[in-house]
Amino acid sequence: MNDRRKNDDLTRFIPTSRAEMEARGWQELDVLFVSGDAYVDHPAFGVPLLARWLESLGYRVGIIAQPDWRRADDFLVMGRPRLCVAISSGAMDSMVNHYTAARKKRRDDAYTPGGQSGARPNRAIIAYTAAVKGALKGVPVIIGGIEASLRRLAHYDYWSDQVRRSVLIDSKADLLVYGMGETALATIVRRLDEGEPVSAMSDIRGTAWVTKTSAEDAVCLPDYEEVEQDSAAYAKAFAVSEQMGQKTQTQRHGSRCVVVNPPAAPLEEAPLDALYALPFTRRPHFSYTQSIPAFEQIRWSVTSHRGCQGGCAFCAIARHQGRRVQSRSQSSVVDEVRQLSHEDDFRGTISDVGGPTANMYGITVENSDLCGPCQRTSCLFPNICRNLQVRNGRAARLLRRVREIKGVKHVFVASGVRYDLLEQQSDYLNTLLEHHVGGLLKVAPEALSDPLLKVMRKPAAHAFGRFVEAFRADNRRRGKRRGIVPYLMAGHPGSTLNDMVDTALFLKRYHLRVEQVQEFTPTPGTLATCMYHTGIDPFTGHAVEVCRSEKQRRWQKALLLYHLPASRKAVLEALQACGREQDSAALLGGGRERSFVEPSNRKGPHQERLPRRKKSSRPKRR
Incomplete structure (x- = not known):
């Protein structure tokens, strides 16, 4: 035995x-x-x-x-x-x-x-x-x-x-x-x-x-030696690579050429389902004696889809997972949740059903033939593509089926949501708010200043404002006391002190406070990293201001954390540096700190205390 x-x-x-x-x-x-x-x-x-x-x-x-x-x-x-x-x-x-x-x-x-x-x-x-x-x-x-x-x-x-x-x-x-x-x-x-x-x-x-001769019928990018020395050539190479992503590309490195073939076709539903039906133990290898934090974070979560059509400037997901959302069938996701529910240490809570963006599950394109020659790098910016079908109700139906599974008591959505899509997904929004939000809902506006949001390829600030108002109206209607967790970023290319002041004033106006701010990290291969290195928007050729000073980065973070007493000195320095001392009263309120939370049954938006963001971020989904 x-x-x-x-x-x-x-x-x-x-x-x-x-x-x-x-x-x-x-x-x-x-x-x-x-x-x-x-x-x-x-x-x-x-x-x-x-x-x-x-x-x-x-x-x-x-x-x-x-x-x-x-x-x-x-x-x-x-x-x-x-x-x-x-x-x-x-x-x-x-x-x-x-x-x-x-x-x-x-x-x-x-x-x-x-x-x-x-x-x-x-x-x-x-x-x-x-x-x-x-x-x-x-x-x-x-x-x-x-x-x-x-x-x-x-x-x-x-x-x-x-x-x-x-x-x-x-x-x-x-x-x-x-x-x-x-x-x-x-x-x-x-x-x-x-x-x-x-x-x-x-x-x-x-x-x-790698080959010694250029590939036939390939899009030729500027040589490595050229992009290494010339920022304009680097920006051009990036733009061509992104816009011609469906074609074979070649880039010379000295006497050799790197040839990049077109991407693999997105997986259809059946083969994607087959991957998740493979006999995984869903455990770390038995030889490990210590827990693995990444596993503990995703242990009771389920990946419903891969890929992202958002095209945010700072994000690398689309470059790896693809620019087309690929969704599993509802039955595949339900089968995985049932399997989790039968495990001995399952306590009834599914921590997440989602992907890179939770409410992109099930979105499709109406005519895939139009996507081949398309040179847009985002299906959502500056506006949602008319070829993108976001109102099919699949995401809401999936959540309903999961929460009906025997043994499942709670189903949460921990993946971020796109609030610009939610404006066309009333069924998903209603389902989300009624059943799948605990005390806090995570959203990532990243900034709340329109000039910066344009550089980031994110929705305008007023879209987030409408979402906050709708969320709070739902709180009052249901008699619930829930908060919004807005994730913000400092130091992104195009980010100025004026943008951070405008973002801080937006937070103040909507009674939102954050306790930790992400600092932009230039990740290889992203649009934001190209702008950081070159100071150029590669698609427009326009100059982009880049924050390289440690002091500037510290000021930007302090402005987003304006409500913390430790930020007060840096906030005053930042306001003076950008000539906006007149906003000190609006932000700092004479140094008085109001209560973080007002009772949720009062009229008007209540203030929300937001949690400290964990240092070890949620592991990226494949």
């Missing part, structure tokens, strides 16, 4: 050791995955999802999680794989994972047991590839994940303050898979299994490869 139970433990997870391979009767792997994250066998984690997918196709796969890149033996624990090694830095770019916006080393890592930092290297894709090529000479190396997606072309790197080459060049990998990767990786592995050399795989969608 004990031997059988031990063998079951060894075979429930994707193998991570020779003992687990032998328990399955394997002497050799087909594909070895290397990941910068701890191994959590859950569909919200990219490498385990891809490993389970290849396993379902009949391949023998193993995972080496968070190996010591300085030790060759760590990469040899399961021997030499027959077909290839697939490498990912994990769910985050390794530099974003390691450093704050102030370039200070983070002290924790949500994707590591015990939340300990230091388990993965800087520029993990490059470090892991070098280690694999040293330990497993001649084995094809495929790189992927968000770090590879965002760095597939020449890109500005905030931490070195320079334009770096494509990570495919710097890592010397054989192929790069960008995007979610299921289709591209399966194609690569199948063709390797059929005996085709990796050097011949130049036609697979969702991949990038």
Whole structure:
């Protein structure tokens, strides 16, 4: 009995050791995955999802999680794989994972047991590839994940303050898979299994490869050497890459060219459902003795869709997950919730049903043929595209079905919502407010000054104001006492002290107070990072003011936290610096602090005390 139970433990997870391979009767792997994250066998984690997918196709796969890149033996624990090694830095770019916006080393890592930092290297894709090529000479190396997606072309790197080459060049990998990767990786592995050399795989969608000659019929981007030296050339390369994202692109790096094939087609509902129906244990690997914070945060949540059509300037989701929302069927989501409800330690609460934006579930395009030649980088900005169908009611029906499941007592929506979409989704808004908001609702206006919001590609401030008023009217109607959590950002390109003063006055007018502000971090591959580096809006050519001064950033944060006594001195300095001393009375009220909360049964909007935002952010969904 004990031997059988031990063998079951060894075979429930994707193998991570020779003992687990032998328990399955394997002497050799087909594909070895290397990941910068701890191994959590859950569909919200990219490498385990891809490993389970290849396993379902009949391949023998193993995972080496968070190996010591300085030790060759760590990469040899399961021997030499027959077909290839697939490498990912994990769910985050390794530099974003390691450093704050102030370039200070983070002290924790949500994707590591015990939340300990230091388990993965800087520029993990490059470090892991070098280690694999040293330990497993001649084995094809495929790189992927968000770090590879965002760095597939020449890109500005905030931490070195320079334009770096494509990570495919710097890592010397054989192929790069960008995007979610299921289709591209399966194609690569199948063709390797059929005996085709990796050097011949130049036609697979969702991949990038290196050649000595330019690809035919490709959109030519300015060379690396040009974009490294010339900000205008960098801005042009970014704009062309974004607007021509459905075409093959090429960018010369010295004597070689990086060729980026068109993205893989979005997954339809049936194959997406099939991914989430794979036999995940939904647990960290049994070898871990400490909890993994990222797993604890998503343990009782369900991903209903992937991709985002918002196109916010600072966001990298669309560049990795895609610009088209891909939704699971209602039955697929319901089946997953039922599975969770049968677990012994389930207490009746589903913490989230959502994705990058909760109320994008189920939205579709009316005519997909119009999307191919379209050069818009956002379906929502400056206005909602008429080809986008947002009023189909699928999201509201999904929430209703989930909360009707036996054993489910509470269903919350913790993913952010787009309030500009809610104006056309009255059914979802009513369902959300009636059943799925606890004490607080999270929204992300990011700023409340129209000039800055335009740079960010976000809805105008009055849209947020209408949403706050509707939310509070619903509170009064239901006799509830709930608050709004507005997430705001300081230091974004285009952000000035005047914008922050206007945002603070908006907060004051609507009796909203925040206790923590996110500081803009230039993430590789985003529009905002392009503007930060070049000082240019690449789509208009207009100059964009960039906040680089530490003092300016401190002032901007202080203005958004104007109500805190510790911010008072910095607020007065900021108001003087931008010539708006006359607003000190409106913001600081002569130094008196009013009560944070007024009784919810009073007429008019009540003030809301907002929680301190956690330092370890919610893990990004794949």
